[in-house]
Each structure stands twice: as structure tokens, then as C-alpha cells.
Amino acid sequence: MKQWLPAAVCALGLGSTTAMAGADTVGLGNGHNGPVTVSTFGTVINSYAPVTAALAAQATSIQIGTCRGAPACFAEGDLVLVYQATGLQPVPASGSQTPIDVSNNAVGQWEFARLASVETDRLTLTEPLIHAYAANNTQVIRVPEYTRFTIQNTGSITAPAWDGTTGGFIAFLANDAVNNGGVIDTSGLGFRGGKFIAAGDDTARGCSDVDEAGPLSGARKGEGIAGASRYNAEPTGSTPGSTGRGNAANGAGGAVCFKSGGGGGGNGGAGGQGGRSDYSFDNGRDVGGRGGVELSYGDRATSDAFLRRLTFGGGGGAGYGVTEGGSGGAGGGIVFFRALQLAGSGSINASGRLGGASAEGGGGGGAGGSIYVRIVRAAACGTIAATGGLGGASDAIRVGPGGGGGAGHVLFQADPGGTCGLVATGSAPGGQKDASAPPNNDATYGATPGGTTPAAELKYGFIIPAPPVVTTPANGSFTNNVRPPITGTARPNTPVIVYLDGQEVGRVTTNAAGEYSVTPTQDLAEGAHTVIAIAAIDAVQSLNSVPDTFTVDITPPDTDVASGPERFTRARDVKFEFSASEEGVKYLCKLDDAADFTPCDPTYTFANLSEGPHKVEVYAVDRAGNRDETPYVREFQVTVADLSLLGDGIGGCSASGQDASLIALGLGALVAGLRRRRQSQTH
The missing domain is CATH 2.60.40.10 (Immunoglobulins)
Structure with missing residues (x-):
């Protein structure tokens, strides 16, 4: 029996085949949710649940918290999308204005999975996950799979706002047309803006640090991918690092004393800085909240990360006020869908909200979110927009308005000739009442606009590849x-x-x-x-x-003879049966002094052999082409006895041609003697 080589001996011992991870093979979905028409404003089509335990790569189940969203939560066979919104590690330094490339980061990462079974707090998947995901920063979203999907002009689809664990995300697939006569909208449903909390005291002056204690010295920062440690969603109180002019990644910095403006959130473009402090009571210092940084998906020319990442727009920072001020605008959420065709004049929007206006410091605008639309055929629609929100205005003279929100990310793919207008621009900052205020002799009073980024457009239809x-x-x-x-x-x-x-x-x-x-x-x-x-x-x-x-086999087979003459035979047609240590082998044989080995069957007859000694050599060749290195050799002698002279036997022993060696030797001697006798009689 063949002995397989151990995998450890310079071999790639890959073991048995494992289940392939859940790569994006869903295309346009299986259409099991059928045709659907939406006629009501504010319809929610997705369900959401937080991931409550960390997920390792190759995980096959997901521990979840309470489901919210559409009434139908999760069911066996559903398609879901696993998405990590936040939890950047390491958290960048407060106030850092260095753009962040998330192309190889867990933040913004997503993948599809299909549900094999559903329990109250656990989802079991049909295939393992590809990536790892952090607990409490990741959500699971049920993705409807439609045939035809229609939104009438009275209807819109939306999502619950992001609340720190779930929401802010619309996702669906349609293997037929999407007819949008209404609105698909996640505007202001992404990362939350800094909530305004009144300072309650007008004595603070000269604040300038990236982290200032709130609410007396610093206003709240907007939320971003840095996570909960840098954002305070509570209605009152202050937590370290959540107030002050320093941005936290793409979450904008809040304003500081006295009456400066909050920064704009960032995403595809950086957020703008908030306006200066109160000119009359704090010398108009340039201490507005810093804008959230740009989140990059890598170089589109060399990386496909822009096809594999999605991020919420960063929240704007709150303005500073003693009794009133503007809260930061929330960033845009995410719109994700694929379809055979897109028609209608409806819009698709994931823009940031404007910053709150105030008689004191204005709030920064939220950044645009992310839009992912991929269509197999042509696409007709209204505007596809992920713009930043306007900075909040200040209804006073030389008091800081809010910075403008940065642009979001837009990915759009369809056959050429469509009518969709793509918009991914940053927004203007807010203004104040003095139209000739320093430093630029205009109403912005040092507040700056959000940055702009071009949409990513693939000018050919979405391709669903066939298997190789x-x-x-x-x-x-x-x-x-x-x-x-x-x-x-x-x-x-x-x-x-x-x-x-x-x-x-x-x-x-x-x-x-x-x-x-x-x-x-x-x-x-x-x-x-x-x-x-x-x-x-x-x-x-x-x-x-x-x-x-297929099978790798590098071990030659062993060849043997199962039956055939061992020493002598009276037959001139000599039959052999060959055997080997493997199944499925072929045999090559050579008789006596033949020049070459030739193919022979497992049962083979050498016909019409002459009297005398003969030698048969045979070797097996297995299915992989391995040849027995030492052919099996059988030597024998053909001896034809005169049975009329020998009778039925000699000394009671059989003369039937069987290879009893002693009998054969005796027969050989007897025949030789008879021949000599006949020869003497003829002379």
C-alpha cells in the first residue's frame, strides 16, 4: 500500500478544504423580497442590531443586542451587511489635522453575510466572515433583496439616525429596476454633532487649548470615527477630551471661550474651522473649533478601497455661548444599493446638516456621508448628493460663526448616457452681522468652508462576473x-x-x-x-x-506476478496475470531479448513460444505516471513432453502440465533420453 509523504517534509500540507469566507458574491441579490412599492414618506426598510461581542475573522456567528428599525427584524435566509462605523485605533491626537487613510483600517469596513439561523441574541451565518470587527462599534443591517423597487413621488425611504451603536444606513438590492420618484435620504443621520450646553457664566476668557473643560471653557466636539471616548452624547455634564477646539479625527472641534464658532465635520473633504472669538470682549482671537479631517479611501488609481469602504459624515462642533449657542450639525449617513436599472427623477441624498445658528457662537456643519450606487444598465435620476452642511450663522457682530461641513464620498457606476447629477462638495461657513469683519473683510469672521472631493464614477455598467x-x-x-x-x-x-x-x-x-x-x-x-x-x-x-x-502521487508502484509459470511449462501459449500495489495501473512487458517494453494487459498471453528458456520482465506505471524502478522478472522454460510415451503419469504423479518441479525435471530428463534413442535408430 502506498505511504503518503508527511506534509512537513518541504511540502505544502494544506489540509482539507474549508468553507470559503463570505466574499461579495451576492450581485443584485436573489429577489426573495419580491416587488415593493413605497408611497409613504419616511419609510424604513432596514433592520439594525448592535454587535455586542468582538468578531474574529472566520467567525460564523454574531452576538447581537436589541433590534430596531423595520418591523421585520432578522430571519433565516436573510442577507445582512456587517458594518464597523467607528472605533479607530489608535485614537489620533486631539486637534491633529493630518488626513486619515482608512483603506486598510477596520473603520468603514463592511461585508455581506447570509443567515443560517436566528436566535434572540445570536445570528448564525452560512459562511464565515472575512474580516474581524470590534464590539459596540459594529452593527448588523438586514438588506432587503427586491425584484422591482418603486418609490412613488409621495414616498421616501430613510433610516433611524445613528445613535452610537446602530442606524444611519440604507441598504437594498434589486435584480430588476429601481424607479425612484421620491427621495432616498440619510441626510443628517450619520455621526452626531456636538450638542450645545450653555456655559452659564460669562467670566471665561482666553481659552485656546484643544481640550478645554466644558461647558465653561469649551463647547462639545462633534462625533467621528475616533469613537465614544471623544464624544459626549449626554444631555448634561462634561467628559475629558469631549470639549475644546481640537477635532477628534473627522469629528469637528467645539468652540472655546469666548463665543467662537464650532468646526465643520469631515469625511471626503475636511471640515472648515469655526469663526473667531468675540471681538469686543476677547480680542477676536483665531480659536474657533478645528474642522474634522478628511477620510481617504486610498489612491483610486492603485487601490479599490473606494469600492470597499463607507463612512458616516463627521459631526460639527458646537458653538460657544453663555446662554445660547448653536449645536453642531450631524453628518450624513450612508445610502447603498445595486440594481439592474435606475429610473425616475427622484433624488438620493446623504448630506450633512447645517450647524445651529445663534446670537452667540454658531455650530459647525456636518460633513456629507457616503453614497454607493452601482447599476448594471443605464441610470436616470435627479441629484445624487453628499454635500457638507452649512456652518451655523451668528446673529451678532463679530462673534464666531460655524465652519462649513466637508464633502462626503460618492461612488456611482452605470452605463454611459445617464442623467444623474453627482454632487460631493463642501459647504460654506456661517456668517455674522459685520460684512467687513477681519481677517478677510467679510461676514465669515475667520470661519472657513468645508473641503470638496470629486465623486468616484465608473462609466460602465456594474459587472457581475461569471465563475471561471x-x-x-x-x-x-x-x-x-x-x-x-x-x-x-x-x-x-x-x-x-x-x-x-x-x-x-x-x-x-x-x-x-x-x-x-x-x-x-x-x-x-x-x-x-x-x-x-x-x-x-x-x-x-x-x-x-x-x-x-486531483491527486498528487510521487511514489512508484510495486509490480508482482499473481499467476504464471514459475519454472517449467509444456504450454507454448503462456498466460500471466500481473498485479501491483496500486489500483488503476498500466503494465509494460518485455519478452527475452526484445528491444523495448510494450504495453500489456493485466492478464496477458505470450503466444507460440519456442521450447527452451524464456524471461518475462514487467513493470507497472500508475495513474500519475510513476514507473516501478525495478521491473519484476520471471524466468521459465517451455518443455514439450511426448504424452503418448509418458502415458497418464509417472510414478502416480500428474502429467497434466502443472509446474511440480521434481516431476518437471524428471520429464525433462526422460524426453531428452527418448530423443537420443530415436536419433540413434535413424542412423
């Missing part, structure tokens, strides 16, 4: 190549990912003919291996290819 075909090694085949090339076909010029025994072994792009080839970089262990290939286009994947299983 694996050609070699052929399914069911055997090979003695420990690094066999894996070849196949897929859509031309398409990236293909090849998995061997559940582990990725290579990524390659098909050529113009749709061909690909990947060679393992380590030796494979002897035994069975399974190849699966997927095609990947623009961060979505095909379903798995048909599994292709």
Missing part, C-alpha cells in the same frame, strides 16, 4: 508534479483568484483570450487536493468555480 473554469489539473486526475500549473478560462482581462485546499495560492489576470495560469510556489503533499477559482471585478466576486479535485 478550471481546466488543469483535470478533475479526478493524478499527477506526479508537486507544483502542477493550475490553468483555466474566465472573462478576458479579468482578475482570477485561485484557492487550493481553501487557501489562496495566486492572483492573476486573464489574457485577451480569457486564459489564466497559476503555479503553486511550494511543493504539494501527496494526496488529494481541491482547486476553486473565482473571478473578481471591481471588488465583487463570482461564485466559486466547480470544485476540481
